[in-house]
Amino acid sequence: MVLEALEREGVEYIFGYPGGANLPIYQHLPEHPKLKHILVRHEQGAAHMADGYARACGKPGVVFATSGPGALNLVTGLCTAYMDSVPMIAITGQVNSTQVGRDAFQESDVIGATSSVTKHSYLVTKIDQLPRVIHEAFHIATTGRPGPVLIDICKDVQQADAERVTPERLQIPGYKLNGHVDLGHARQAARALAEAERPVILAGHGVLLSHAEAQLQELAEAAASPVGTTLLGIGAFPVKHPLSLHMTGFMGTGWNLKAVQDADLLMMVGMRVDDRVTARLAGFAPKVKTFIHIDIDGSEMGKNVRPHIELVADAKQALEAMLPHIDHLDAGRSTWLNQIDAWREEHPLRYKHSNGRLQPQDVLIEMYRRAHSRAIVVADVGQNQIWAALWWNYDRPGLFINSGGSGTMGFALPAALGAKFARPELPVWCVAGEGGFVMTAQELSVAVEHQLDVKIVLLNNFSLGMVRQFQDDFYGGVRSQVDLTHMPDFVKLAEAYGLPALRVEKFEDIAPAFDAAERTKGPFLIDFRIDPEANVYPIVPLGKSLNEFWEAPENA
Amino acid sequence: MPETAPPSGSARHLPMNGEDKTVVLSVVVEDGPNTLTKVTGVIRRRGFHVLSITVGPSHEPGRSRLILQIDHGHAEADQVRKQLERLVEVVEIEDLTGHDLHSRELVVAKVAPAALEGLLERGAKVLMSGKDTTTIEFSGEAADVGDFVDELARHGIVDVVRSGPVVMRRTA
């Protein structure tokens, strides 16, 4: 019944792990060859794989896990997807309905444990609920602001025989979709943008989710307004576009932060405006007279920043509705755009590459030179993530995948494998720190088993680099519990899993290693032993405003 | 018997009609095993605080109505409604904050017979008379209920139960 429903929803891949409470489903799995099941090595890996799959192709990722420990191992992955609005369906086995509440073997309150990290969840105790629930779950996961939906199915329900029922028409009275754009507000927003002297547009993940990149570019060009993106919005606007401000937020580019702090109008599209974007909230965009906020989730309005004009709508529709009203600009833009160009000159992204050690930026620049905009980069969390965000010139949507909201270490490898399942035609690069990598490294077996052509770029700095940097910069220079000298030999580790690998310690060896990786079909790992002192700059010190960012030293 | 209790401590005058930081919501939800935990979960997770909650069946089968009085903490007041609206279990929300409201609350109390007369004068009704105690009920607007409970406290309460307010917009 479950499997038939999944077929009906057009599911191709399931990332899962069996156990006592979902055995009835697994018993029938071989009868459904259209459903390709990927046996992960840890349920967290399944959740991240489904997440990477969904982010890469837009279809919901599907996960199976058994009750108790199996389901609870999904929690971090569900949270990661929830924070970043990724559509996912998690189907967990639950003990028999007659056993619920008796502390049965491997019973846990999965709904309770996951309700704060799912968009919605269901406990299914009767077979006749199942078709409706599965159909609803896919609808809820994929529409509006997407998110993970969990279906906890009692084991006896999985075994129950039932007439094959197709679900009735969807009727979910409590599920409200914000569809239509308030045209008055759209006009007002457009006029405000056209009238502003120093406008800035910031684009978030919502622009990518709604495929509004073309509309965004058209609007930005019509309004001659510079555009920055959030970490999750990377790809929403071409980094090399003359109006691009690149990434915003507390590790954003200097010229972006200068522009945000000096803007008189800020239009925020498809984003949550969280503390990583605003830094010190009271000091955020202090000169702005008009905040415009576009988001499909009405609860984002005023959650962090109270907008003057709000558009609760899909980003694409909202931008489309604004476009006709930008037929003329009321203010000249040249002063503002010249000012931004000056800031771009004054505060470029820079790094130290003359100290004889391998610099992470050199690795990424070489990677980009080869891949251009024809590869997906999946980053982990930490310094590696920010380097991968800043040192690639993403000029197309959907090429950069990372855990922005939750910042889940261990995300990259399984998510990269999921992305590869979703987009087999595209090269997929996994960029990770050694700390995060070992959190889910067991999924290398999946890469080898399916000979997934994923190239793993370890930026190995022998430490929890981001935490080390915070300790150095903001916590009195006390290095506490961040040393990772004792780690496996990653080349041998890769070989033990059955994939080829290389170690690189010198600048000259970067290109040959990438040559070897590209020549190899299937997974490949490169252990780049980078400068352990390399840092992420710019960075805004904790508790400070965006304009107080620190930069890498000049002429380094 | 406890000493005469200080009135302010005994009667919690629930802030109504948009007093500081309080929002009053009338929420229709789908009945289900997870509904109440999900509603209270959102309130807790967003840093809000429940001042009162009453639940009863709505006039539509399969749905209940909650009357919530919530302290919205450091968030903006409308966040409470918006965050609750995101729940699929929530069908409808009316924000009653700041509106003219009918607000009624029921009190059932056990009192010593000596206290009875004054309470009956205030409009209490006797539910049951016993040898040592009499059980009474009283209902009224929030402020009246507060005063009534203060009065109870002065006489020494044996036992008291309050329903929490039920609220409806005052429209003709």
Ligand SMILES: Cc1ncc(C[n+]2csc(CCOP(=O)(O)OP(=O)(O)O)c2C)c(N)n1
């Ligand atoms: C699961 C989890 N635990 C802890 C953290 C906190 N944290 C953020 S970055 C970081 C260091 C990551 O080290 P590594 O993976 O080696 O990456 P690097 O910063 O060195 O590039 C830590 C511990 C986190 N984000 N996720």
Ligand SMILES: [Mg+2]
């Ligand atoms: Mg590291």
